[in-house]
Amino acid sequence: MGEEKVKVVDATGSFCPGPLMELIARLKEAAVGDVLELLSSDKGSAADVPEWVNKVGHEMLGSAEKDGVWHIRVRKVK
Amino acid sequence: MKILIIGGGMGGTILANNLARRLHEELHSGKARITMLSASERHMYQPGLLYVAVGRMMPDELYRDQRRLLEPGIEFHVDPVAEFNLDQNEVRTEGGKTYAYDVLVIATGSRIFPDAIPGLAENAEFFYTEESAVHMFKRLQEFQGGRVVIAVGVPHKCPMAPLEITFMLHDYFKDRGILDKTQIHYTYPIGRTHSLENVAKWATPEFDRLGISYETLFNMKEVDGKGKVVRSEEGTEAPYDLLISIPAHKGMEVIEKNGLGQSGWIPTDRHRLNMEGRDNVFVLGDTTNLPISKAGSTAHFEADALAENLAALVKIGAPVRDYDGKVFCFIEAGKDRATYAMFTYQNPPSPKPPTKAVHWFKMAYNKLYWASARGLL
């Protein structure tokens, strides 16, 4: 899995539109199967990104915090 | 040094004027030269469209002659760029001319792209262009009550517009005496009523107080014009009698066609504002890919930082400051009250309760904008 090419979406320091909106916009541009890694400095992202991803039906691949930045990996499924 | 600015909107105009003041001597002596290429001889104050949509401003109030907004010494041509040849440091225009540069600034803005959602363009009212805002007002006038749905695409410029149009519609229907026959239903792409948490904390109880219903985690998938219903990616439906939408945006087609950035968003360094991988190409305003609000104030503060840096480049050969992510947005909370939000990459906003004074300040700013575009504010 670590071999996949991952598109990084750097939304650190984004209060408006904020990390989830950035992810929604970038996912629209991505191809089915692409993996996006969202970087967020908002701890709320750890909960609200998976909530949306699961509701819409994309795939959550993992979420980890490193030095105050959350790295959230999502695969576009449809 | 030849500085070439593409786009005569908010970002390009404020940059050009600010720079011309800083480089007064250098422009005179020929050490520096500023050229602007744009797609229109008129400059539109886009925030005014919100008021046009509810019949409180006339479209002709939104325009000024672009040439007259510019400081003397700035060369201006209405000749849109068709090709960016960044390796050759030149652009080619639709008129067939080639312009060479030492420093290029791209500020071509963004546009609504309703075609991404099936059925949206045919069935919704918009207010992000002059024509659509006038059309929307006429539809509002004919409207005699029913269910009004507000649907929002991502990304969009002016992050406050979804809330503002909702509150303004509420007051419009109230003034018309049809509020009791009208249900306003607000939808929003993420899990709260606004991307700014503190703004959402204020807006949600306002919606409750005013009887405006809302649905969060709602991303438009398609509009069924016959069945009069908007369906969301999340699997829900919003039936409507009148659909008002802020569709998802793209950057200009010329940006994407020239391979400068997917969907017309140019990868941009968040502090220096140079295009990633290019030292002499800078990007301003809506067309950056930065994760901050696509707003006139963003373009303005970016232009301030960039003007200082480009002037320093001419004078001492090095930039002097970083853009800190500053954004300032007014938020109209109805027809006579407003508040505002200010934030940077580091500091979140904390908006205050709306007041009449802030609303009147915004009304004054609608006029003061022209001083700001001239670089006087």
Ligand SMILES: Cc1cc2nc3c(=O)[nH]c(=O)nc-3n(C[C@H](O)[C@H](O)[C@H](O)COP(=O)(O)OP(=O)(O)OC[C@H]3O[C@@H](n4cnc5c(N)ncnc54)[C@H](O)[C@@H]3O)c2cc1C
């Ligand atoms: C309804 C509405 C309400 C808004 N309200 C607010 C608000 O309250 N506060 C706020 O801060 N912002 C608001 N905005 C957003 C604000 O208007 C934009 O974010 C701002 O204009 C962006 O500036 P810009 O310089 O990036 O692009 P623009 O101002 O759009 O300028 C782009 C320029 O590029 C030119 N151009 C396009 N293509 C080419 C080409 N190929 N070659 C050369 N030139 C080209 C165009 O002619 C234009 O002059 C609102 C916008 C709308 C539509």
